[in-house]
Amino acid sequence: MSDRTHRSRALAAGALGGIVLLTGAGCAWDGLNSLPLPGAQGNGDGAYEITIEMPNVTTITRNSPVRVNDVNVGSITAMRVEDYTAIVTVSLNEDVRLPANAHAKIGQTSLLGSQHLELFPPPDGDEQGTLSAGDVIPLERAGVYPTTEQTLSALSVVLTDGGLAQFETIAKEFNTALDGRELDTREVINQLETTVSGLDDQRADIIAAMEGLDRLARQIDExxxxxxxxxxxxxxxxxxxxxxxxxxxxxxxxxxxxxxxxxxxxxxxxxxxxxxxxxxxxxxxxxxxxAGRDMTRVMSSLITFPFPQAGIDNFLRGDYANLYIHADATMPRLAESLLLGTEFGNRMAGVEGYLGLAPNPLASADPFSLDIPRPDPQADPYAAPDLAAGGDPAAPGPDDPAAPGPGGGGPDAATEEAPR
Structure with a gap:
């Protein structure tokens, strides 16, 4: 058999194998991107898959890289559409650690570079849990960075219909207004800076005043x-x-x-x-x-003595009230209460309190039995008594009817004249 025959058989076998492969793949063939690329991230041992709900996938395709901090850590393995939402499945390397509430956005590597999927922690720093296999990043935590086409489109709107041509007119008029007034303008700017700084320093007081006005408005409304x-x-x-x-x-x-x-x-x-x-x-x-409060309380008690007004309001339930007083006025009780510590209290507490006070020994003395010295009848009745000689200034004179002796009306004279 010639070499030409062997070559023909090999070509036929290769064609047959290609036909069989294409027939087995059927409609699953979507180009080379439908097949896993060798050497792509996220295809090694220990890799895990997560699902991301995207509002728009732009021009991203399967096998596009997945990045964390601009480092490739995985790749997109599948994309499908459910209820007008793109469902993207990505495969990540085993050593990728992200919080369970991570975010995802589609970005562009450079101005004219390829697109990729970026994963990053929540911007507010509130990290929760750990992202693991089978987790889903919902639609509210997914998005798309502005593409080059969107940026150029927005810039074209500004340059054409955005009024950019009027900037020259505005700048010219502004220079004309400030020409020759630079110092005044600078002073105005300095004063404005001082005013703004003062307002900023008083920000807390201004907020408090506004809150007070708000409370006042609510009270007025009520x-x-x-x-x-x-x-x-x-x-x-x-x-x-x-x-x-x-x-x-x-x-x-x-x-x-x-x-x-x-x-x-x-x-x-x-x-x-x-x-x-x-x-x-x-x-x-x-x-x-x-003492004002205590004084008013005392005055109110004096009016209703011996009961305070507060007690009367609770005690008196009608127009009249009966009062019964049991007063113990015995000597021992008076000595222990009202007369305690006084001379009367001490005397009434003893025997004298029961039997009475002892009589004064001089209370019933007979004045005629007193031994009173007789005065000299020749002495001047108006002369002061000689105290040195033992005279008594209270002794009666010679003409005193109560004086003893012949000239007086003493007891001797009464005795002598009685027989007459």
């Missing part, structure tokens, strides 16, 4: 009915004040006269003396002020 009634009664009050205008004027004039008189009194009496008197009376007034 008192709308009361304010309405007050405004309705305001004309009557104004009319009443207008009718009392003469009396109010007279009161104010009298108050002014009183002030003038007070000034005259202060000037005539010396201002320093008045100040000293007021300073001296200050402690007294302070004491009265401190």
């Amino acid at each position: 008192q709308n009915d009361t304010l309405a009634r007050a405004l309705a009664q305001m004309p009557e009050a104004v009319s009443l004040v207008n009718g009392q205008k003469q009396q109010l004027t007279t009161a104010l004039v009298s108050l002014g006269d009183f002030g003038n008189k007070a000034n005259q009194i202060i000037d005539a009496g010396g201002g320093q003396d008045l100040v000293d008197n007021l300073r001296d009376i200050t402690p007294v007034l302070e004491g009265l002020a401190n």
